[in-house]
Amino acid sequence: MEEKINSSTLGDAWTPAKGARDAIPVFLGYFAVAFSLGIAAGNVGFNAFQGFLLSVTSVSSSGEYAGILLYSEGARYIELALMILIANARYLLMSCAVSQKFAPGASLIQRLIIGFGLTDEMFGLAIMTPGYLRPSYMYAAIATSVSGWALGTILGVIVGNILPPVFVEAMNVAIFAMFLAIVIPPGKKNPHVLAAVIASFVIGLAASYAPLFSNMASGTRVMILTIIIASAAAIIAPVRETVGTVVTEVEEEYEEEEAAEAETLKNEEAEDET
Amino acid sequence: MKPDIYLYILVMFAVTYAIRVIPLTLLRKPITNRFVKSFLFYVPYVTLALMTFPAIVEATSSPIYGIIAFILGVVLSWITGNMFLVEICCCLAVLIMNMLF
Numbered sequence: 179m180e181e182k183i184n185s186s187t188l189g190d191a192w193t194p195a196k197g198a199r200d201a202i203p204v205f206l207g208y209f210a211v212a213f214s215l216g217i218a219a220g221n222v223g224f225n226a227f228q229g230f231l232l233s234v235t236s237v238s239s240s241g242e243y244a245g246i247l248l249y250s251e252g253a254r255y256i257e258l259a260l261m262i263l264i265a266n267a268r269y270l271l272m273s274c275a276v277s278q279k280f281a282p283g284a285s286l287i288q289r290l291i292i293g294f295g296l297t298d299e300m301f302g303l304a305i306m307t308p309g310y311l312r313p314s315y316m317y318a319a320i321a322t323s324v325s326g327w328a329l330g331t332i333l334g335v336i337v338g339n340i341l342p343p344v345f346v347e348a349m350n351v352a353i354f355a356m357f358l359a360i361v362i363p364p365g366k367k368n369p370h371v372l373a374a375v376i377a378s379f380v381i382g383l384a385a386s387y388a389p390l391f392s393n394m395a396s397g398t399r400v401m402i403l404t405i406i407i408a409s410a411a412a413i414i415a416p417v418r419e420t421v422g423t424v425v426t427e428v429e430e431e432y433e434e435e436e437a438a439e440a441e442t443l444k445n446e447e448a449e450d451e452t
Numbered sequence: 453m454k455p456d457i458y459l460y461i462l463v464m465f466a467v468t469y470a471i472r473v474i475p476l477t478l479l480r481k482p483i484t485n486r487f488v489k490s491f492l493f494y495v496p497y498v499t500l501a502l503m504t505f506p507a508i509v510e511a512t513s514s515p516i517y518g519i520i521a522f523i524l525g526v527v528l529s530w531i532t533g534n535m536f537l538v539e540i541c542c543c544l545a546v547l548i549m550n551m552l553f
Contacts, residue, residue: 293473362529412490
């Protein structure tokens with residue numbers, strides 16, 4: 179029934195084959211990053227199977243990276259749970275948005291599977307689908323992207339031990355490059371996002387030297403600073419009614435706000451240093 | 453001394469999956485609280501930015517390489533937004549600098 183409605187109104191282009199095809203660039207991008215993540219995991223003591231298990235269950239670059247960081251610092255489980263909650267909090271928002279895209283009466287199994295594979299890129303594909311989600315399209319895209327992710331991690335753990343150190347060092351940078359490729363382009367379109375990103379760079383650097391913060395494990399520092407900076411941004415430049423598209427509108431009085439934001443940043447830095 | 457890897461993986465999976473699936477299955481209405489919505493909107497950018505810098509500078513044998521990779525990553529992301537290209541260029545830059553100097 180649902181299929182009929184979809185194909186009659188929107189054509190039957192959103193097939194599993196299209197899902198797999200659309201996910202090929204994602205596969206390549208994930209592979210490279212997972213490789214770098216695998217090297218990091220191998221460095222702190224994960225074997226190839228554990229790396230695979232980690233990637234195939236979490237499917238989350240920032241969460242896994244944060245987890246590996248905390249593991250190397252011997253953090254407690256409760257700290258880990260909190261850190262993962264923060265590192266992956268964005269999925270709460272994406273999950274809410276995607277829940278609006280299910281056809282009425284979509285089964286629980288559908289929701290459980292699509293929720294499992296809901297990464298930033300799959301969210302992008304889901305949101306770009308016109309009308310209701312086509313489950314089989316999403317399943318194919320998720321399967322493709324997760325296999326790139328898992329494969330990259332396994333190879334990263336294995337090859338990271340054999341590869342000459344110069345190559346390992348170069349691959350180390352891939353995960354940071356990916357993070358930049360996620361945060362910078364939206365900053366180009368939304369000055370508030372750009373301001374939040376620049377503020378995070380500056381405050382993060384200041385905090386790594388500030389007395390109170392520099393003694394913290396870096397995972398804990400990231401968590402606390404995220405709460406402070408994201409709260410400040412939410413108060414200074416709240417988003418408009420756009421959960422579905424996850425885009426803020428730039429307000430007309432933007433220049434004034436930016437000035438105000440710059441001022442609060444200075445204050446926060448001063449606080450960090452004291 | 454070290455925590456258990458399998459328990460670590462389990463905790464990470466449980467928290468990550470809960471975050472992704474609970475709103476999808478239970479909370480079928482959009483979030484209306486403006487602060488919560490805005491906070492969740494900014495969190496990814498802030499967390500990822502904090503995890504990138506200054507950590508990238510500490511990931512390379514010389515901090516200079518890390519700084520250059522960081523600047524290159526920012527500039528390329530601004531120009532192209534092509535994730536794969538940004539990754540390859542940053543990795544190559546660090547590799548080449550390591551081989552030259």
